[in-house]
Amino acid sequence: MNLWIQGREQALKLCTLATGDSVYRYYKSIVIPFEQPRKVSSTAVVNGGYREDLTAVFNNDCNPGAGMACTMRAPTYQEHMRLIAEEIGLDPATTAGMGxxxxxxxVAIYTECYENLTVTAIVTGGVEVNGGRVGDPTDYFQPIDKSAVEKPGTINIMLVIDxxxxxxxLNRAMVTCTEAKxxxxxxxxxxxxYSTGLATGSGTDQTIVIANPASSLYLESAGKHSKLGELIGRTVLPAVKEALCKQTKLSPRQQHSMLRRFKRYGIVEESLWQAYAGGNAKAVSKPKFMDVLYQVDRDGYVVTYAALYIHLLDEFQWKLLSAVEVRQAGNELLRAAAGKFGVEAPVIAEASVEACLKFWTILLINILRAKCREANGELSEGEA
Known part of the structure; x- marks a missing residue:
């Protein structure tokens, strides 16, 4: 335990939980050493599942530095996590950890209380690298390469229930926690x-749920109809949002972007440049085009119409709207957006996802051409 004593002296105490346990940050880890026995259910690869014999849990940052890939400290991921536990002064035999x-x-920490019930969510995360939707197509079926490390982008949650x-x-609480995420x-x-769908998590999300058997409060419900389920939602949901914002700036402000909304459908900067330059012999330079594109990208009208247009495609794919309904509504949105910018509106003749994407691209190129002409005109007048 000498390493733990040394680490504790250097640790930053983040908070004291209602259970009496403290949360520390040190050695690129967040650590909760237990003051007394706890009930724990986790997805940890070492000492995971349901346990009553754990002495601590931790969340570890395996990133060696900015721009550097995560590296293994041992031949297998399990051995790697045991080594990390030892290095931060914990007993690998009675510790569950996440990488x-x-x-x-x-980290984002949120606590909610109701009468004598307290719930705390401790969250780190990112989904910019491997965010996905459950059911997305994959090609992974073989046992994992033992030298591989979990991909970055993980949303890791420690949920403490007093x-x-x-x-x-306890397992039902993990389900509610996942729904909140x-x-x-x-x-x-x-x-x-990995698809045109909305993400439901990352491919490597991990969760640790902790309950306090010493508490006089005994609960047998953690679903959405229970007060415990409500508090889990009210702590995990905002904590996930804050953690994502801190890690990669993912936020409502960042998402106020036509390009970010359409990325999952394949409309990105390069595809728009190719569509613009390919049909325009007197195209502006690519840097100037990108400057105009990024201005249009966050225009309030463009983002609003894009959000509505994309939702039509989602509902079409979910079979909630028919092709006729999508064609009619899609054309109305194309006309409305074109009218705001004084450009010609393309017309969807027969609705399909591919056709709708094609005609949105045509509309956007029309808008960008008009904006580029305006920019060139202003430049000419200034130089004159």
Whole structure:
């Protein structure tokens, strides 16, 4: 325990939980050493599942430095995590841990109380690298390469409940916690990197749920109809949002962008430049085009119409709207957006996802051409 004593002296105490346990940050980790036995359910690869014999849990940043890839400290990920536990002064046999590339300095901590029930969510995370939607197509089926480290982009959650729960309800609390995480991503309209769908998490998310068997409060419900379920939602959802904002600036402000909304459907800077330059012999330079594009990208009208247009495509793919309904509404949105910028509106003749994307691109190119002409005209007048 000498390493733990040394680490504790150098540690930054983030908070004291209602359970009496303290939360520390040191050695690129967030650590919760238990003052007494706890009930823990976790997705940890070492000492995961349901346990009553753990002495601590931790969340570790495996990123060696900015721009550098995560590296293994041992031949297997399990051995790597045991080594990390030892290095931060914990007993690997009675410790559950999570790994991530997110900085522990970007942690978000939220606590909610109701009468004598207290719930705290401690979250780090990012979804810019491997955010995905459950059910996305994959090609992974073989056992993992033992030299591989978990991909960065993980949302790691430690959820502490100052109440005693039976094992099944502790697992139900993890389900509610996961729903809250997904709700946070929905509210931010985060796109999957592997399909046209909205992300429901990253491919490597991890969760540790902790209950207090010493508490006089005994609960047998953690679903959405229970006060415990409500508090889990009210702590995890905002904590996930804050952690994502701290780590990668993912926020409502960042998401107020036509390009970020359309990225999951394949409309990106380069595809728009190719569409613009390919049909215009007197195209402006690429830097000037990008400057105009980024101005249009965050125009309030463009973002609003883009959000509505994309939702039409989502509902079409979910079979909630028919092709006729999508064609009619899509053409109305194209006309409305074109009218705001005084350009010609393309017309969707037959609705399909590919056709709708094509005609939005045509509209956007028309807007960008008009804006580029304006920019060139202003430049000519200034030089004259």
């Amino acid at each position: 991530t590339a997110a900085s522990m300095e970007n 109440a005693d729960l039976p094992p099944g309800i 997904t709700a946070a991503l929905q509210e931010l309209m985060v796109g999957s990197h």
